[in-house]
Amino acid sequence: MNESMLNSFIRLVAALAVVRKDVNIRVTRKHLETFLQQNIDKRLVKTQLLTFDSTHNKYKKQGISNNTLQTICREINKEFNATQRFQLIINLFNFFTLTPIDFVSTQFTGKDNEPANNIEQIAKWLKVDHNDYLSFRHFTSGQLHSIPNRESILIVAEKDPKISHTQFSEREGIKGFLSFLRIPSANLLLFNYNGASVLQINEKPIFSKQTYILHSGAIVKGKSIAPIFYGEIVKKLLQSNSSSPVTLVANNLSYTYPNSAQGIKSLSLKAESGELTGIMGGSGVGKSTLIKLLCGNLKPQSGNVLINGHDLYQDHTLHQNLIGVMHQEECLVEELTVFENLYHSARIAIGNIPNEELIELVNKHLFELDLLDCKDNRVGSPDNRMLSGGQRKRLAIAMEIIRDPKILFVDEPTSGLSSADSLMVMRILKDIALSGKVVVVNIHQPSSEVYKLFDSIQIIDKGGYPVFYGNPIEAILHFKRVTNRIDRDKSGCECCGNVKPEDIFDLLEEHFVDELGHQMAKRKIEPQQWHQLYLDMQNNQSNQGSITMELPKAKHIKPSMPKQFSAFFARNLLTKLRNTQFLVFALLLPPILSVVVSIFLRYSIPANLNSTTEAYTLFANPNIPSFFLMSVLASLFFGLIISCEDIIRDKRIVSRETSIGLSLKSFYNAKFLFLITLSAIQTIAFIIPGVLILELKGVTIALWLVLFILSLSGNLLGLILSSTLKSVVAIYILVPFLLIPQILFSGVVVSFDNLNSKLAASDHVPLVGETMMSRWAMEASIVHFYKNNRYHKPFFNIDLRESELRFRLLHLIPELNHLVSILRENPQDITNNDKETIANGLQLLHRDQKLPNPDYIYTPWTDNSVFQLSDYLADARQSISQQYTNTRHKRDKLSQSLYPNTEEGREFMNTNRDKYFNRAIDDLVKNKHYPAALVRKGNRFIQKADPVYQIYPSAIGRSHFLAAYKRIGDSYIETYWYNIIIMLLMTISLYLVFILNFLPRIFKNK
Secondary structure, three states, X not given: OOHHHHHHHHHHHHHHHHHOOOOOHHXXXXXXXXXXXXXXXXXXXXXXXXXXXXXXXXXXXXXXXXXXXXXXXXXXXXXXXXHHHHHHHHHHHHHHHHOOOOOOXXXXXXXXXXXXXXXXXXXXHOOOOHHHHHHHHHHHOOOHHHOOOHHHEEEEEOOOOOOOOOEEEEOOOXXXXXXXEEEOOOOEEEEEEEEOOOEEEOOEEOOOOOEEEOOOOOEEEEOOEEEEEHHHHHHHHHHHHOOOOOEEEEEEEEEEOOOOOOEEEEEEEEEEOOOXXXXXXXXXXXXXXXXXXHHOOOOOXXXXXXXXXXXXXXXXXXXXXXXXXXXXXXOOOOOOEHHHHHHHHHHHHOOOOXXXXXXXXXXXXXXXXXXXXXXXXEOEEOOEEOOOHHHHHHHHHHHHHXXXXXXXXXXXXXXXXXXXXXHHHHHHHHHHHHOOOEEEEEEOOOOHHHHOOOOEEEEEEHHHEEEEEEOHHHHHHHHHHHOOXXXXXXXXXXXXXXXXXXXXXXXXXXXXXXXXXXXEEEEOOOHHHHHHHHHHHHHHOOOOOOOOOOOOOOOOOOOOHHHHXXXXXXXXXXXXXXXXXXXXXXXXXXXXXXXXXXXXXXOOEEOOOOOOOEEOOOOOOOOHHHHHHHHHHHHHHHHHHOOOOOOHHHXXXXXXXXXXXXXXXXXXXXXXXXXXXXXXXXXXXXXXXXXXXXXXXXXXXXXHHHHHHHHHHHHHHHHHHHHHOOOHHHHHHHHHHHHHHHHHOOOOOOOHHHOOOOOOOOOOOOHHHHOOHHHHHHHHHHHHHHHHOOOXXXXXXXXXXXXXXXXXXXXXXXXXXXXXXXXXXXXXXXXXXXHHHHHHHHHHHHOOOOOOOOHHHHOOOOOOHHHHHHHHXXXXXXXXXXXXXXXXXXHHHHHHHHOOOOHHHXXXXXXXXXXXXXXXXXXXXXXXXXXXXXXXXXXXXEEOOOHHHOOOOOOEOOOOOOOOEEEEOOEEEEHHHHHHHHHHHHHHHHHHHHHOOHHHHHHHHO
16 A cells, blocks of 8 residues: 555544444554554554554544545545545455454444445445445455356366356465456456465465455465466456457567678567567667567568467558557657647548547547646647657557557657656556557566566567566566576565566676676676577477467458548648748748849839939849749749658658558648648749739739749659658758759750750750759740730731741851852862751751752752752742741731821830830840851751741750740640640659659668
């Protein structure tokens, strides 16, 4: 009994002694002294007797009634839980069995003349389960036949007494029998002994016909009998009550990491429903590796793991609903509350109950794990915790057991916790085991109380060598016997019953000492020797095999993939909305950046030469191309930066949820859908300030679509990085390597003509440029603005035709004539290269022109061919000149209709030009800064003037930069829509790489 329990016990005994007028206080006091000597430290008996005297005198002077007793019980209820209240009733009952007065059945009358049955009435006031109380009464009085639930009784004796519906365990050497009773409401295991053998529990004597509580780790011993362990009794009782038992068996598991000696060597164990199994060992011995092997996350190099006789590794999906794994680092969402963490975890994993029942289930688990008081508290980050360590661990446990797994693996549940929190967490795990589950716990060095909770213990030595598997108390005795300790028959302290688990490691790793008493490096018994003793013990014990049984059916089934997606999205959305810092960065930074950039790029010039007043016009602003470039880069950057940590920060959650068979694709799609929504908002927030400040009219929707797709590609790049790399630092190192090429090969910062000759292409965008999203985005934005602005749109197709004719008339034909004049002077020196150059020039001349084809050029060359070619070029010049004149006339006519040749018309034209047209864009798309309109490279002529008006001949969509149209077969597609399609295809490709987990699989295989 602890101090609080003892004080309450003394108060109740003193009160009952006052109520009973016929009680001899001296006799009662003497029996109380005897009882205390049997149950507490003898040094405390005298003090407690004095407390009894003072309390009795106080109650006697005050007078006492049923109401007074009821008040005492109410005070006890505020302090004690159900288990402690039942223990108090047991202590009262045991005490009164020593006294000559029947406090159990005799009625008494208090001042209020209300009769009461002493112990039973107190049990009611203490809110003890009445059926369990009656079972206890019958059990204590030896009336086992009267106990209604006799399946909760186990009898240990030499011969079966044949009491119907009870469990029996044969044990030789017992004179009489031991009976055990499980009390479900208080989670207690009671026993009493009826016989003449000298027995002890935790080194204390057992008195016949007295009821005791069998605590975790307790051991009943006698000279003539084999020890009876707490775990052994619980296992037998639970197996009898379990409708779907589970047996976990590991046979000769071995695993060694590549290029290392670390791992697990030839390990076998067997755990059954109702058992709490511990895995102990120093740091780095392989405890976590063993957990991974047992739960199926790591496949052994030899051996197998069986669940009810079914091989775990042959069909892991078969066992996903049966296994739960709680990792050392809790898989909690920091931004969510305790309730929200558990609710969303349950919603994602459980698909066969309605939402109302799911909420009830969540609240039930919160109550059972004492988390209701903090259900609305956010979990918080490791640096800013809003929950205690114990609360975090209990929440992590709740998230695993709410799925009702039959086997629960827990990795270091007491790490970083206080002793009180550690004990609370371990008692919860013990209760989970007692509910009929297999619980396997990886623990470093437990306290005495925690250690005694285990039903079996697996100890691992350095190098991954298992050295013991069995009862925890027997483990201490085993290592003492092997090392020949003088106290080899004592497992712990005789007075308090505490054990010292640390003794195991002291004995295990005991070193030799030299002559001066200094410890040497060499151990007395090496890990391999301990392991051999372990193997010998395994061979001497019963077979570790598992009888094949039907696997228990999972209580809950997983939701469908659409439901998982919906649940993942809801959790992710709530998480992001709770992250204030993220929201501020994601929603405010784009418009702020846009405002800053636009203000700096808003270039103003004087209204006229004699004025100092600046008047802004879109036409005169030389920075509009820079705005488009900044928009493209900002969209890529924001898309990449908001997603690059999205998965890596949830990697523990991803690992946990995929290990239980949840859809990784649903998880990824939920992440991406949120980013799609956020990117749409971000791009709008960036564009609107820019177009308003710079007065860009008519481009908002078109520019938004380009930047939105660009942002999505950035999202996917970030998600791919986040799912592939293992370090946030590595991600941020790679981000510049992804952005810098997008800047360099956008086609604006550095002209494709000026790239390294090995990378550049002479007349079309080089391959490196084709792979850059920024190139397609810049081209689509600039060409669309130039081609479709309100001022220039009516003239574009006419200007395109005019540009083609002007180029041929002013540049190509003079260049061909110059070449022909040189060849005419020396016709005998004409080479094949000259012929190819002329042929290529004529091909460029004929492109989209209605000119006759000079077939003689492609036949065997004669001396007269040069003269014929000269005449042909003269005719072509005349024809193109006429077409050019007609086109100019057509443009003038259109201009006159739109802008009459009046002062008002000219003012209207200038106003439209200033509002909708930009000179810098015009210079860019016409390549005005290039020194030549036509260049000759090898045997080819390449047009450099007016790229926006040039139609590239390729039928597969390739072209030079800033072309207005792309050709596919015989069809011509506007560059804006063609580039949009290409960007979408590239984005879809990135999506497939992401959703199929392509890169992580490659790196994992390597």
